[in-house]
Amino acid sequence: MxxxxxxxxxxxxxxxxxxxxxxxxxxxxxxxxxxxxxxxATANIAxxxxxxxxxxxxxxxxxxxxxxxxxxxxxxxxxxxxxPPAPPPMRAELLEEGLS
Amino acid sequence: MxxxxxxxxxxxRDPLEIPGLDAIPAEERAAALANWRERxxxxxxxARVFAALIPRLMAAGVARRHVAAVSAMIGQELDHAVxxxxxxxxxxxxxxxxxxxxxxxxxxxxxxxxxxxLRDVISVSCCSETVAVALVATEREQAGTASxxxxxxxxxxxxVKHARFGWRLLDEVGPTLDARTRARLxxxxxxxxxxxxxxxxxxxxxxxxSDRAVSLGAPDGPSNWRVFVDTITGVTIPGLERHGLDAERxxxxxxxxxxxx
Numbered sequence: 059m060x061x062x063x064x065x066x067x068x069x070x071x072x073x074x075x076x077x078x079x080x081x082x083x084x085x086x087x088x089x090x091x092x093x094x095x096x097x098x099a100t101a102n103i104a105x106x107x108x109x110x111x112x113x114x115x116x117x118x119x120x121x122x123x124x125x126x127x128x129x130x131x132x133x134x135x136x137x138x139x140x141x142p143p144a145p146p147p148m149r150a151e152l153l154e155e156g157l158s
Numbered sequence: 159m160x161x162x163x164x165x166x167x168x169x170x171r172d173p174l175e176i177p178g179l180d181a182i183p184a185e186e187r188a189a190a191l192a193n194w195r196e197r198x199x200x201x202x203x204x205a206r207v208f209a210a211l212i213p214r215l216m217a218a219g220v221a222r223r224h225v226a227a228v229s230a231m232i233g234q235e236l237d238h239a240v241x242x243x244x245x246x247x248x249x250x251x252x253x254x255x256x257x258x259x260x261x262x263x264x265x266x267x268x269x270x271x272x273x274x275x276l277r278d279v280i281s282v283s284c285c286s287e288t289v290a291v292a293l294v295a296t297e298r299e300q301a302g303t304a305s306x307x308x309x310x311x312x313x314x315x316x317x318v319k320h321a322r323f324g325w326r327l328l329d330e331v332g333p334t335l336d337a338r339t340r341a342r343l344x345x346x347x348x349x350x351x352x353x354x355x356x357x358x359x360x361x362x363x364x365x366x367x368s369d370r371a372v373s374l375g376a377p378d379g380p381s382n383w384r385v386f387v388d389t390i391t392g393v394t395i396p397g398l399e400r401h402g403l404d405a406e407r408x409x410x411x412x413x414x415x416x417x418x419x
Contacts, residue, residue, distance in 0.1 A: 062300070062369070063296075063300070063372075063378065063381050065299070066296045066297075066299035066300050067292075067296050067381060067384065067385050067388070069295060069296070069299055070291070070292040070293065070294075070295035070296030070297075070299070070385055070389075071292050071385070071388055071389060071392060071393065073291055073292065073295040073314075073318070074288050074289070074291045074292035074295070074321070074389050074393045075392070075393045077288060077291050077318055077321045077322050077325065078284070078288055078321070078325050078393050078394070078397040079325060079329075079397070117384070117387075118387050118388075118391055119383055119384040119386075119387035119388065121417065122355070122387055122413055122416065122417065123362050123380075123383050123387075125413075125416045125417045126355070126359050126362055126416055127362055139196070139200050139258075139357055139358075139360065140196065140197040140200040140201060140204075140290070141197075141200040141201045141202075141203060141204030141207075141235060141238070141286075141290075142204050142207050142208075142281075142282045142286035142287055142290070142320075143204070143207070143261065143286065143353070143357050144206075144207055144210070144261040144262060144263040144264070145207075145263065145264060145277060145278045145280075145281030145282060145350070145353070146264070146281065146349045146350060146352070146353040147264035147266075147349070148264070148266065148268055148269070148277070148345075148346050148349060149349055150268075152345045152346065152348050152349060153268065153342060153345050153346075155345060156341050156342055156344055156345025156346075157338070157341055157342065157345070
């Protein structure tokens with residue numbers, strides 16, 4: 059079951075990569091993921107800067123998912139949403155930080 | 159009064175058959191039905207997001223073909239809702255539901271016309287619809303009948319157009335952006351990623367689903383969450399970085415508050 063799902067996910071990801079024209083990057087990641095735990099594009103992020111998503115033991119999805127569960131972070135409701143939501147507004151402090 | 163979406167007539171006009179339903183336990187059918195119902199109203203409601211892009215595209219002075227393409231996307235989202243309604247009825251449900259809260263599309267008054275447009279396009283096409291391509295393609299792979307595969311195939315073909323639109327627009331106008339606009343867009347990405355994480359986090363509350371349930375369109379929470387994170391980190395972030403936006407830093411910032419807790 060897991061292998062079927064993992065193949066389906068890989069195909070889905072590959073299609074998204076083709077749409078964004080970065081198929082090469084994902085093909086390489088997919089090949090890597092067959093041999094080792096998944097290393098996302100953010101694997102080189104330094105931990106002292108906030109996040110260590112490239113942890114060898116746990117994938118980015120697991121780490122982030124665990125953290126959100128622990129915080130009981132709220133989403134848009136109790137069920138999954140489909141279709142693009144309205145984009146978020148800009149926050150003034152982000153703009154100030156971005157330009158400083 | 160809460161607006162209601164009633165697609166019973168549209169679903170009756172062109173009924174869908176899903177063979178072998180009797181062999182599937184009621185709770186698995188119910189999980190699939192709940193998802194298709196949610197999807198029906200979400201798809202319908204998302205038409206307004208594309209509609210809001212039209213004045214932005216015009217104000218930014220982009221080519222007519224982009225305006226025409228986004229106009230078509232409004233109808234495509236409405237059509238997806240009807241496709242979902244047909245599945246809802248085939249699974250024994252009623253294609254009539256209250257619409258979810260219709261959050262306003264922000265005016266981006268702090269940005270010029272092109273920057274405001276790019277904020278929306280990055281959020282809608284480069285994030286939401288790119289994730290949708292990966293999710294729907296994954297679902298289509300696992301669809302258990304030709305009729306469901308057909309429905310998902312039609313939705314997927316449109317999601318590809320919606321996502322590709324954003325990436326192509328970025329290819330077109332990205333090279334013309336000055337450093338200040340790139341910095342402002344990179345700052346906006348923090349809000350976009352926070353929003354994406356919140357939007358997709360309901361997957362974390364869903365259990366894993368059996369193969370049988372998934373073949374009818376029931377969501378597998380852990381698998382869908384993984385598709386979301388892998389698409390953002392493996393496709394969207396590298397794609398935005400390629401256009402000179404500091405997407406990695408923005409994602410780090412967006413996730414730091416959650417992961418530091």
